[in-house]
Amino acid sequence: MAIIATVALGAGIYVSSQLNIENTGGRYNEQDAINANAQQEQFDSQAFQSLQAQLQNTTLFPDSFKQVPAFSLLQGENEPLTESILKDKWSVLFFGFTNCPDVCPITLNEMNGVVDQLGSENATVPQVLFITVDPVRDPVEKMAEYVAYFNDSFIGGSGDLNEITALTTKLGIVASYTANEDGSNDYTVDHTASMLLIDPQLRVRAKLNAPHKVDTLVADLKTIMTYYN
Amino acid sequence: MKPMLRTLFALIVLLPAIAWANNYPLVLDPMVTATPPGAKVSAGYMTLTNESDKAITITGAYSPDVAKVEIHLSLVENDVAKMQKQDSLTIEPNASLTFEHGSYHIMLMDLEDPLKENTTIDIVLITSSGDMLIEMPIKKLGHGNHGANGEKMSSDMKHEDMNEADTSMKSMTDDKTDTESMPKPAKVVH
Numbered sequence: 001m002a003i004i005a006t007v008a009l010g011a012g013i014y015v016s017s018q019l020n021i022e023n024t025g026g027r028y029n030e031q032d033a034i035n036a037n038a039q040q041e042q043f044d045s046q047a048f049q050s051l052q053a054q055l056q057n058t059t060l061f062p063d064s065f066k067q068v069p070a071f072s073l074l075q076g077e078n079e080p081l082t083e084s085i086l087k088d089k090w091s092v093l094f095f096g097f098t099n100c101p102d103v104c105p106i107t108l109n110e111m112n113g114v115v116d117q118l119g120s121e122n123a124t125v126p127q128v129l130f131i132t133v134d135p136v137r138d139p140v141e142k143m144a145e146y147v148a149y150f151n152d153s154f155i156g157g158s159g160d161l162n163e164i165t166a167l168t169t170k171l172g173i174v175a176s177y178t179a180n181e182d183g184s185n186d187y188t189v190d191h192t193a194s195m196l197l198i199d200p201q202l203r204v205r206a207k208l209n210a211p212h213k214v215d216t217l218v219a220d221l222k223t224i225m226t227y228y229n
Numbered sequence: 230m231k232p233m234l235r236t237l238f239a240l241i242v243l244l245p246a247i248a249w250a251n252n253y254p255l256v257l258d259p260m261v262t263a264t265p266p267g268a269k270v271s272a273g274y275m276t277l278t279n280e281s282d283k284a285i286t287i288t289g290a291y292s293p294d295v296a297k298v299e300i301h302l303s304l305v306e307n308d309v310a311k312m313q314k315q316d317s318l319t320i321e322p323n324a325s326l327t328f329e330h331g332s333y334h335i336m337l338m339d340l341e342d343p344l345k346e347n348t349t350i351d352i353v354l355i356t357s358s359g360d361m362l363i364e365m366p367i368k369k370l371g372h373g374n375h376g377a378n379g380e381k382m383s384s385d386m387k388h389e390d391m392n393e394a395d396t397s398m399k400s401m402t403d404d405k406t407d408t409e410s411m412p413k414p415a416k417v418v419h
Contacts, residue, residue, distance in 0.1 A: 096310075098265070101272035101337070102303040103310040105262060106330050109370040142267040149265035174309050181314060186338075193310040210305050211331055 058220040059207045066204040071167045073159035074140040081157045090126035091198040095173045097134035097189050098146050108150040113214035124225045131157035133175035134189050252281045252358040256415035259365040263346040271344050273335030276327045279320040286357040287318045296339035364416040
């Protein structure tokens with residue numbers, strides 16, 4: 001009996017050390033799902049469930065589900081935009097493109113309402129980042145102008161397509177490119193409609209689901225940020 | 230828009246659009262989203278009502294002011310936002326078709342200049358009854374305006390975007406207290 005227990009303990013330590021290596025290495029792959037499961041067990045599932053139950057259109061992630069990886073993009077007038085911008089504040093991360101006529105402008109418009117309302121209530125206001133998944137047509141200067149139209153404080157991100165793809169892949173954001181049928185040398189981009197809520201330690205805390213509405217977003221963001229602050 | 234057309238609009242604008250309805254759909258609440266700097270696309274929204282006893286089919290759209298106009302459906306499927314070009318849409322007799330956020334829209338592409346709010350843009354719908362030209366007001370997005378899931382005209386409707394655009398309509402109705410729920414007839418030429 002004692003031998004079995006020792007072996008089991010040893011195996012447990014081995015597995016957990018492997019998981020730690022995955023975590024500190026900042027690499028994300030299939031291990032993610034296993035990681036998330038392991039962490040979820042440790043998580044106080046009752047508190048988690050009760051917090052989730054208070055949310056209207058948001059999906060919570062367990063504590064150590066995923067962290068935003070290092071990235072190197074551009075913002076403003078060709079200034080660097082890296083993961084360090086996310087430190088010590090809450091952020092809402094949205095991926096889209098400026099040739100998007102419906103979902104993107106509407107989402108940014110709703111986020112403007114969210115930021116206004118949270119500000120007027122003296123609540124914590126997350127910073128809003130809109131990163132293009134179509135950097136060929138959306139150079140950084142264009143992104144800066146585009147987001148400022150919705151709110152001066154919004155941050156527009158662009159950069160190298162490979163760098164953006166690496167980031168979206170690691171975050172589980174979908175971007176797929178479809179040529180228009182009319183042979184016009186034009187294309188559209190299907191992309192994830194939800195936004196990610198990132199906490200001040202760069203942890204991906206929640207997925208804000210579409211359709212995005214000011215009232216729902218304000219309520220859910222306040223609930224989550226108040227709970228974790 | 231050509232000066233002659235403008236004169237024509239001036240002549241008919243004070244008459245209810247329904248007088249022209251016949252077999253054309255009635256156009257309510259038309260709007261095109263004003264564009265942020267750099268944006269090459271925009272979307273038009275409205276409600277079309279078929280008051281006749283024959284189905285009306287819409288097979289496309291064009292504009293004298295925009296290089297490329299199409300009818301699109303935007304949808305979110307498994308959390309992915311997609312757009313699909315529509316070749317034809319049918320409005321059944323005594324039914325309505327709404328172009329709104331998260332659903333159908335008139336897709337304006339390859340814009341050369343930004344679309345400025347409080348101006349208008351001419352869009353021609355190609356229908357089974359013939360072409361119909363709609364003068365669409367350009368408006369900034371407001372919260373709840375033509376919202377997804379039919380939630381247009383929500384409680385957020387206090388924003389300024391309703392005010393100026395409605396001025397011309399208010400002269401057409403005495404009921405100023407009920408402008409929010411009042412459908413607004415569009416300026417249409419067949």
